[in-house]
Amino acid sequence: xxxxxxxxxxxxxxxxxxxxxxxxxxxxxxxxxxxxxxxxxxxxxxxxxxxxxxxxxxxxxxxxxxxxxxxxxxxxxxxxxxxxxxxxxxxxxxxxxxxxxxxxxxxxxxxxxxxxxxxxxxxxxxxxxxxxxxxxxxxxxxxxxxxxxxxxxxxxxxxxxxxxxxxxxxxxxxxxxxxxxxxxxxxxxxxxxxxxxxxxxxxxxxxxxxxxxxxxxxxxxxxxxxxxxxxxxxxxxxxxxxxxxxxxxxxxxxxxxxxxxxxxxxxxxxxxxxxxxxxxxxxxxxxxxxxxxxxxxxxxxxxxxxxxxxxxxxxxxxxxxxxxxxxxxxxxxxxxx
Amino acid sequence: xxxxxxxxxxxxxxxxxxxxxxxxxxxxxxxxxxxxxxxxxxxxxxxxxxxxxxxxxxxxxxxxxxxxxxxxxxxxxxxxxxxxxxxxxxxxxxxxxxxxxxxxxxxxxxxxxxxxxxxxxxxxxxxxxxxxxxxxxxxxxxxxxxxxxxxxxxxxxxxxxxxxxxxxxxxxxxxxxxxxxxxxxxxxxxxxxxxxxxxxxxxxxxxxxxxxxxxxxxxxxxxxxxxxxxxxxxxxxxxxxxxxxxxxxxxxxxxxxxxxxxxxxxxxxxxxxxxxxxxxxxxxxxxxxxxxxxxxxxxxxxxxxxxxxxxxxxxxxxxxxxxxxxxxxxxxxxxxxxxxxxxxxxxxxxxxxxxxxxxxxxxxxxxxxxxxxxxxxxxxxxxxxxxxxxxxxxxxxxxxxxxxxxxxxxxxxxxxxxxxxxxxxxxxxxxxxxxxxxxxxxxxxx
Numbered sequence: 001x002x003x004x005x006x007x008x009x010x011x012x013x014x015x016x017x018x019x020x021x022x023x024x025x026x027x028x029x030x031x032x033x034x035x036x037x038x039x040x041x042x043x044x045x046x047x048x049x050x051x052x053x054x055x056x057x058x059x060x061x062x063x064x065x066x067x068x069x070x071x072x073x074x075x076x077x078x079x080x081x082x083x084x085x086x087x088x089x090x091x092x093x094x095x096x097x098x099x100x101x102x103x104x105x106x107x108x109x110x111x112x113x114x115x116x117x118x119x120x121x122x123x124x125x126x127x128x129x130x131x132x133x134x135x136x137x138x139x140x141x142x143x144x145x146x147x148x149x150x151x152x153x154x155x156x157x158x159x160x161x162x163x164x165x166x167x168x169x170x171x172x173x174x175x176x177x178x179x180x181x182x183x184x185x186x187x188x189x190x191x192x193x194x195x196x197x198x199x200x201x202x203x204x205x206x207x208x209x210x211x212x213x214x215x216x217x218x219x220x221x222x223x224x225x226x227x228x229x230x231x232x233x234x235x236x237x238x239x240x241x242x243x244x245x246x247x248x249x250x251x252x253x254x255x256x257x258x259x260x261x262x263x264x265x266x267x268x269x270x271x272x273x274x275x276x277x278x279x280x281x282x283x284x285x286x287x288x289x290x291x292x293x294x295x296x297x298x299x300x301x302x303x304x305x306x307x308x309x310x311x312x313x314x315x316x317x318x319x320x321x322x323x324x325x326x327x328x329x330x331x332x333x334x335x336x337x
Numbered sequence: 338x339x340x341x342x343x344x345x346x347x348x349x350x351x352x353x354x355x356x357x358x359x360x361x362x363x364x365x366x367x368x369x370x371x372x373x374x375x376x377x378x379x380x381x382x383x384x385x386x387x388x389x390x391x392x393x394x395x396x397x398x399x400x401x402x403x404x405x406x407x408x409x410x411x412x413x414x415x416x417x418x419x420x421x422x423x424x425x426x427x428x429x430x431x432x433x434x435x436x437x438x439x440x441x442x443x444x445x446x447x448x449x450x451x452x453x454x455x456x457x458x459x460x461x462x463x464x465x466x467x468x469x470x471x472x473x474x475x476x477x478x479x480x481x482x483x484x485x486x487x488x489x490x491x492x493x494x495x496x497x498x499x500x501x502x503x504x505x506x507x508x509x510x511x512x513x514x515x516x517x518x519x520x521x522x523x524x525x526x527x528x529x530x531x532x533x534x535x536x537x538x539x540x541x542x543x544x545x546x547x548x549x550x551x552x553x554x555x556x557x558x559x560x561x562x563x564x565x566x567x568x569x570x571x572x573x574x575x576x577x578x579x580x581x582x583x584x585x586x587x588x589x590x591x592x593x594x595x596x597x598x599x600x601x602x603x604x605x606x607x608x609x610x611x612x613x614x615x616x617x618x619x620x621x622x623x624x625x626x627x628x629x630x631x632x633x634x635x636x637x638x639x640x641x642x643x644x645x646x647x648x649x650x651x652x653x654x655x656x657x658x659x660x661x662x663x664x665x666x667x668x669x670x671x672x673x674x675x676x677x678x679x680x681x682x683x684x685x686x687x688x689x690x691x692x693x694x695x696x697x698x699x700x701x702x703x704x705x706x707x708x709x710x711x712x713x714x715x716x717x718x719x720x721x722x723x724x725x726x727x728x729x730x731x732x733x734x735x736x737x738x739x740x741x742x743x744x745x746x747x748x749x750x751x752x753x754x755x756x757x758x759x760x761x762x763x764x765x766x767x768x769x770x771x772x773x774x775x776x777x778x779x780x781x782x783x
Binding site: 039101104108120122304 | 516518566571573574575578581582584585586587588592593697700704707752754758760768769772
């Protein structure tokens with residue numbers, strides 16, 4: 001067991017790309033769930049919108065006789081955001097007037113369907129089918145400032161460019177959320193979470209406010225998805241990348257850090273990414289050093305452990321500490337409806 | 338379609354159904370344990386002039402391994418069958434060379450010239466290429482109708498399977514208010530436990546054990562997780578999130594235990610196709626539908642007429658009222674869990690028999706189950722039955738190739754890989770039009 005390597009890797013992951021895009025997506029989910037009380041179980045769907053919306057224009061392609069070359073970055077970002085906004089509207093229209101768990105069912109289903117659609121062979125020209133899209137980050141990496149050419153703190157030059165922008169965006173997003181939640185709109189959103197009927201009685205349009213929150217948080221989810229694929233350098237429609245587990249990784253990050261807390265999603269993402277990396281590497285090291293025989297756990301199965309940990313973690317958190325580590329029980333939206 | 342109505346066909350069809358049931362009654366012989374692996378392919382078509390089943394003799398079949406390399410090839414013999422020997426266990430693709438089909442014969446489903454088949458050690462499995470005689474120009478209408486019949490058949494079968502899986506989901510919601518996202522895992526537990534026991538015993542015995550294990554697993558869920566949480570006063574939304582955690586946990590534990598491959602049962606895999614007018618099916622299709630129908634009728638009967646069934650509906654209707662009229666609510670909930678989980682497990686076995694079993698099969702079905710239950714009415718006992726059959730039919734029929742004369746979309750159809758999208762449209766559509774579902778009550782939707 002090489003403890004030095006385990007701790008280095010844990011620390012690297014805690015502030016690495018995964019923690020960064022988790023944090024951005026988690027800020028969006030915190031607007032949904034923490035502040036508005038919306039049960040969005042399709043956050044991976046918003047991330048898919050962002051990721052593919054960015055990658056498709058950037059990579060260039062051809063489908064149904066329509067051809068486009070490699071586009072500028074801002075067009076990709078814009079298309080990704082618009083796609084996520086439309087996705088949010090489509091999810092919200094049928095569900096936001098109904099009981100909370102209908103939104104849960106529809107979001108989880110839509111996100112999974114969206115992943116199946118982008119994976120479809122018939123859309124290969126657009127989304128690359130099951131191969132996904134590669135090589136769309138060239139223009140982004142070409143814009144990298146030269147002082148990052150040697151990397152930073154052990155991260156490679158490519159990684160540190162994404163990381164720098166990502167963490168700056170996290171700071172921006174936290175500031176934005178602060179202003180938002182302390183605005184009149186923020187107070188209405190919280191009122192809807194606490195008691196929708198009361199908010200309506202005061203003349204607030206609860207449906208419209210919930211819809212705005214769903215779309216807004218979804219935009220952060222989409223940006224999280226963009227940073228994710230920029231860091232990864234490819235888009236792949238695998239369950240690990242855009243499936244339901246991804247949604248719940250972000251849920252755990254939000255709950256762990258504390259729902260309806262400004263810094264909760266960021267701290268939760270850092271802690272959770274670190275924790276995942278720690279268990280992952282220490283298990284791998286233990287398997288390699290033969291502390292755990294191959295018959296119990298082999299190299300492939302170590303990768304499955306993080307999902308078992310995810311499920312168990314989500315259950316235990318919800319049972320024993322639903323407000324998270326830094327959360328405030330009074331701000332808990334769990335039984336608003 | 339006049340062909341269907343001729344008396345000779347009808348008599349012959351009735352006779353074949355009768356034969357079929359005798360075969361089923363005699364409990365179809367178990368597949369012999371040969372030491373080699375291989376695939377038995379059937380390729381027949383109905384001759385338009387003589388109306389008889391004719392072998393597609395001389396058609397070339399190629400067996401490809403997972404990397405696409407050719408490992409065997411053969412031709413369809415005079416009996417309409419061919420055997421392809423595989424070099425060992427693994428996943429293979431059987432490819433039919435369309436150029437070598439007899440004159441005027443084509444694949445019933447255009448482009449379906451490949452079959453993916455997973456073989457375990459010593460396993461021989463069967464595969465069918467559905468063929469038909471082309472009718473030259475303007476024959477699309479007849480093809481549309483035969484597609485309609487066969488897709489409705491598979492849709493009905495699929496719907497019955499979904500119905501078995503989703504009754505528990507609806508009744509658990511009705512009695513406890515829990516939206517159980519871990520319900521799909523009950524389906525997987527049933528299918529995979531059966532798969533495990535099927536290694537050493539016949540599928541029928543293995544399925545009985547599998548269903549019992551699933552029912553016990555459901556009871557364990559209720560006793561160790563949900564009842565304690567209810568007693569603590571944990572909120573419904575918190576329980577919903579916990580059920581998602583449980584779903585992920587169980588799913589990946591199953592992946593850890595069973596591996597990630599698709600696998601088929603050892604029995605009933607290799608069956609000869611039966612032609613029934615425009616339909617081609619195998620014995621196990623009937624087997625699956627009969628078992629599903631019998632269990633569903635029994636459940637409907639039990640829910641309607643037995644004491645426990647009445648108590649169940651009373652609790653689903655109004656817990657407080659039921660409790661104050663002397664019904665032991667905890668007991669009823671427990672029964673719902675055992676019964677619902679057992680049914681889901683049996684549904685999983687039937688689904689695994691129809692297709693294959695895999696660690697996340699239940700989760701893939703969950704979306705369809707939710708669509709079915711919402712369509713029928715969340716919390717009701719009979720709603721899932723109606724909803725499931727409708728969803729099953731819709732999902733399968735959505736892949737139909739429209740006839741050429743159809744305005745706009747003639748000659749095209751939804752790719753099979755996208756067929757589950759239909760379920761999402763049902764879900765969203767019903768929420769927009771009638772959110773309480775066909776049989777639900779409006780006060781439930783909040």
